[in-house]
Structure formats: structure tokens, C-alpha cells
Amino acid sequence: MVVITIITTIYLIYTGYTYYNTSLEERFYHSHHYWFKPSGIYGQGLGILGTFMITFGVAIYIARKRYNFLSKYIRLKYLLEFHIFLCTLGPILILFHTAFKFGGIVSVAFWSMVAVVLSGVAGRFIYIQIPRTIEGRALSLAEVKNMKLDIATVLNDKYNLESNTIQIVTSLISNENNSGSKKTLTHLRRVLNRKDLPKKDRKLILDMVKHEISLSLKIKRLEKMQQLFKYWHVAHMPFALIMLVIVIIHIAVTLSFGYKWIF
Numbered sequence: 001m002v003v004i005t006i007i008t009t010i011y012l013i014y015t016g017y018t019y020y021n022t023s024l025e026e027r028f029y030h031s032h033h034y035w036f037k038p039s040g041i042y043g044q045g046l047g048i049l050g051t052f053m054i055t056f057g058v059a060i061y062i063a064r065k066r067y068n069f070l071s072k073y074i075r076l077k078y079l080l081e082f083h084i085f086l087c088t089l090g091p092i093l094i095l096f097h098t099a100f101k102f103g104g105i106v107s108v109a110f111w112s113m114v115a116v117v118l119s120g121v122a123g124r125f126i127y128i129q130i131p132r133t134i135e136g137r138a139l140s141l142a143e144v145k146n147m148k149l150d151i152a153t154v155l156n157d158k159y160n161l162e163s164n165t166i167q168i169v170t171s172l173i174s175n176e177n178n179s180g181s182k183k184t185l186t187h188l189r190r191v192l193n194r195k196d197l198p199k200k201d202r203k204l205i206l207d208m209v210k211h212e213i214s215l216s217l218k219i220k221r222l223e224k225m226q227q228l229f230k231y232w233h234v235a236h237m238p239f240a241l242i243m244l245v246i247v248i249i250h251i252a253v254t255l256s257f258g259y260k261w262i263f
Contacts, residue, residue, distance in 0.1 A: 001081065001082075001085040004085075004089070005085065005088055005089050005092065008089060008092065008093075009092055012046075012092070012093075012096045016032075016036050016042075016096065016099075018030070019032055019033070019036040019099070020036075020096075020099060020100055024101060027099070036099060037099060038097055038098055038099055038101070039254075039259050041261070043096070043097050043099060044097065044259065044261050045261060046093045046094070046096050046097040047093070047094055047097030047098075048261060049090075049093055050089075050090040050091065050092070050093030050094035050097060051090070051094065051247060051251075052090075053086040053087070053089060053090035053093065054086065054087050054090035054091065054094075056086060057082065057083045057084075057085075057086030057087045057090065058083070058087065058240075060079065060082075060083070061079055061080065061082075061083035064076060064079050065079075080127070084120065084124060087116075087117070087120060088117065088120075091113050091114075091116075091117050094110075094113065095110075098110065105246055105249065105250070106246070106250060108242070108246055109242070109243050109246035109247055109250065112239045112240075112242040112243040112246065113239075113243050115235075115239040116236065116239045116240050116243055119232065119235045119236040119239065120236065122232065123229070123232045123236055126225055126228050126229050126232055127229070152166050152170055154208070155205070165191060165192075188206065188209060189202070189206060192205060192206070
């Protein structure tokens with residue numbers, strides 16, 4: 001999808017470069033002014049298509065997230081990627097629809113759209129930090145904690161390790177500054193190599209420790225990310241609503257002046 005967005009943008013720039021590079025005062029005399037201008041067949045078509053992409057991307061994502069629309073056929077995380085794709089490519093098409101000419105109420109809609117896109121990028125970053133199920137549902141703090149093992153009991157019962165070795169393992173996992181670095185795991189590997197354990201068991205213990213460290217890090221950042229996600233809606237939603245209202249006004253005014261594209 002990223003490739004499609006990039007290729008489309010390059011194509012739009014290449015196709016209308018001479019027109020968009022012409023000053024606003026001289027565009028009227030450009031040989032393809034009737035084609036590239038915002039009310040032209042090409043320019044207006046980009047605006048219609050871009051608006052449709054944004055509207056459809058938002059509508060289908062909300063329908064799936066809030067009302068479980070098509071929940072049996074598509075996972076939420078995949079639909080989110082599709083939503084991001086449409087709501088990234090759509091504004092790009094609208095940008096070329098304006099022919100890079102902003103003024104009046106349209107400029108408010110445009111900069112609101114820019115704010116929505118930028119906040120969407122930030123929201124995507126926050127979203128991927130929150131642990132989720134394979135279907136894309138966010139895990140609660142309790143659910144993540146329940147995924148943790150009683151590793152001390154496992155190491156004692158299954159591998160019969162001494163208490164000092166178990167203490168080393170548990171301290172590595174619970175260390176607030178631990179990030180599962182190679183240095184940390186190398187230290188644990190050396191400790192295990194001194195034990196009379198088969199190579200397979202040593203690997204299983206290392207994998208188990210990596211998993212527990214990963215869960216510990218997820219638990220530490222989960223509450224912070226969930227709080228940031230709440231604040232993110234405060235920035236994302238108002239700009240989206242402003243953009244929606246102004247786009248509706250813009251369409252109504254356009255139709256009232258008789259601009260109906262190819263129809």
C-alpha cells in the first residue's frame with residue numbers, strides 16, 4: 001500500500017508538473033488549465049475520488065470497530081491498515097485537486113486534513129505499542145499479566161535449578177532497567193552453561209526468559225500507551241469533524257454553482 005501511495009504521488013506530480021509549477025496568475029493561460037484546475041474534469045475528479053476514499057475509509061473502520069461489521073471476514077488490524085492507506089492517499093488526491101491553491105474556508109479544511117493525517121500517524125505509532133490479540137483487540141492490563149508464567153516454579157519443578165540460579169533469572173526479568181539486551185542474555189547464557197543441562201533445555205529457558213522480559217516491558221508501557229491513546233482522540237477527532245463539516249459545505253456550494261463533474 002505504501003508503494004501504491006508513492007507511485008500515485010509521483011504520477012500526479014509528473015502529470016501536472018508544468019501546471020502546478022506555473023504561477024497562479026498565469027495558470028489561466030496554461031494549455032491544460034481547463035483540465036487541471038480544481039473545477040476541471042481532472043482536478044474535480046481527484047477531489048471526488050479523494051473525498052470518497054477518506055469517507056469510505058473512515059466509515060468502514062468505524063463500522064467494523066464499533067458495530068463488528070464484517071468481523072467474520074476481516075481482522076480489525078488489517079482494516080486499520082486499509083483505513084490508514086485510504087486516509088493517506090485520499091488527502092494526497094485532494095491536495096492535487098486544490099492545485100496547491102488554498103484560500104478562504106477551504107484552507108481551514110485543508111489544514112484540518114493535514115492535522116488529521118499527522119495525528120493519524122502519531123495514533124498509528126501509539127496503537128502498535130498496545131499489545132493485542134491476533135484479531136486486533138487491545139489486551140487489558142490484567143490479560144497481559146495473566147500471560148506471565150510463575151517462572152521460579154517452572155525452573156525449580158521442571159529443570160531442578162538451584163535457588164541462586166532462579167534468583168538470577170527472576171532478577172533479570174523484574175529489573176526495571178532491563179530491556180532484554182544481548183548483554184543481559186549473554187550473562188544468563190553463561191550461568192546456564194555452567195549447569196548440567198542439555199543444550200535443548202538451555203535454549204528453552206533462554207526463550208522463556210526472553211518471552212517474560214517482553215511481557216514485562218509490555219506491562220510497563222501498556223498503561224502509558226492507553227492513556228496517550230485517550231489524549232490522541234482529543235486531537236484527532238475535532239480536526240476530523242471540522243474537516244467533515246467544511247467538506248460538506250464545500251460540496252454544497254460547488255453543486256449550487258452547477259459544478260457536477262462529468263454528470
